[in-house]
Amino acid sequence: MEKILLYITVPSVMFAVSTLANIQYHFIYEPRSWSDAQSYCRKVYTDLVTADSAEIMTKLRDSVxxxxxxxxxxxxxxxxxxxxxxxxxxxxxxxxxxxxxxxxNWPTGQPDNNGGSGESCLEMTGSGEWNDIGCDQLRKPICSSVSGQTATFTVVNSLMTWTQAQSHCRSHYTDLASVKSSTDNDNIKAIKPAEEAVWLGLFRDQWKWSNGSLLAYTYWMSGEPNGPTESCAATHFDQSGVWVDWECREAKAFICFHEVPSSNHVVKIKLAGSSTVNLQDAAVQEGLLNQLKEKLKMQGVTADIRLGWKRRRDGNVFYQEKQDDQK
Ligand SMILES: [Ca+2]
Ligand SMILES: [Ca+2]
Incomplete structure (x- = not known):
């Protein structure tokens, strides 16, 4: 463990803990399918690369x-x-x-992720069949009230996105409807407005990183992702590294990352002073991270460094130090 104190002028004495990990990137130029590439990276290094910032994309462009x-x-x-x-x-x-x-109850040809547009929610169509469709469409929800293993279904007579429908059902009933059998499917078809599509409770994840990180930063080429069966992403170095979705079975070069455990540090930052900076502001936190990075460089840290705030259980990065915490 290494501790570095950084004093900056802010309202009162506060602490934050930041983690510092050393990430190495490894380019493998022998082409493999996406899943073979994932297996290789997990076996030899940590995983396929999580390129979740412009800074990492720049590093990859510079390293190829x-x-x-x-x-x-x-x-x-x-x-x-x-x-x-x-x-x-x-x-x-x-x-x-x-x-x-x-x-x-998917008919032939569904789910089809039509147009590669992230069809990740389930509607029951007018005919009672299922269709995957974008979750931002407006449909009436079918809610269920559950007792033991029995569900009773209710149509809510109001158009909502899938997420709004889920919230509504969870507030007023048990949840959006689950369909356990063809009998359930028939019962829902019988109570829903004829010829009208409605929301059911089935959904799936969209784009995410192999290491489990959610997609917070994106760098898609204009018009991408666009392939209904193109479920894996590549970075195109001839076009600034923008991302394009491809069929996962295509053989391509790939990039692994390796998190070097020996150089993990937790850095505790102490801030003291009397200005009115809002420490919960994301821009302020980013500014402090950049200052910390510069300070580490000045202290001779030359390896690749990756910094992030460690959140406390209450969700806050910073907390006010109690008198008896001060050591
Ligand atoms: Ca579909
Ligand atoms: Ca594509």
Missing amino acids: DWNKLGSQTNAWIGLYEDVNSWRWSLSDEAFYQDYGTLYR
């Missing part, structure tokens, strides 16, 4: 060996659309006993 990359000019990164993660909004295991959660 164009001669080894060859004419393909792009490489897999750890980003993929998790099309196999369909699950019900209601996750209560006791409710699914003897039935399981696996009943599906």
Whole structure:
């Protein structure tokens, strides 16, 4: 553990803890499918690269060996659309006993992620069949009230996005409807407005990183992602590294990352003074991180450094030091 104190003028004495990890990037130029690339990175290093900032994208652009990359000019990164993660909004295991959660009523050709537009929510169409569709569409929800393993269904006569529908059902009933059998499906079809599509509780994850990180930063090429069956992302070095989705079975060069455990540090920052900076402001926090990075460089830290705030259980980065904490 290494402790560095950084004094900056702010309202009162506060502490924050920041983690510092050393990340190395490894380019593998022998082409593999995305999942083979993922296996290789997990075996030899940590995982396929999580390129979740402009800073990392710049580093990757600066590190690529164009001669080894060859004419393909792009490489897999750890980003993929998790099309196999369909699950019900209601996750209560006791409710699914003897039935399981696996009943599906997809017609041939669905789910199709039409247009590669992130169709990650389930509607029941007018005819009672299922269709994956964008969650921002407006539909009436089918809510369920659950008692033991029995559900009763209710149509809510108001148009909502899928997320609004989920909140509404959870507030006023048990949850959005789960369909455990063809009988449930028939019952819902019978009560919903004829010819009208409605929301059911099935949904899936969209794009996410191989190491489990959620997608907070994006660098898609204009018009991408666009392929209904293109569920893996590559960075195109001939176009500033922008991301494009491809069929995962394509063989491409790829980039792994390695988190070097020996150089993990927790740095505790102490701030003292009397100005009126809002420490919960994300821009202020970023500014402080940049100052810390500069300070580490001045102290001779030359390795790749990656800084982030460590959140406390209450969700705050900073906290006011109590008198008896002061040592
Ligand atoms: Ca569809
Ligand atoms: Ca594409």
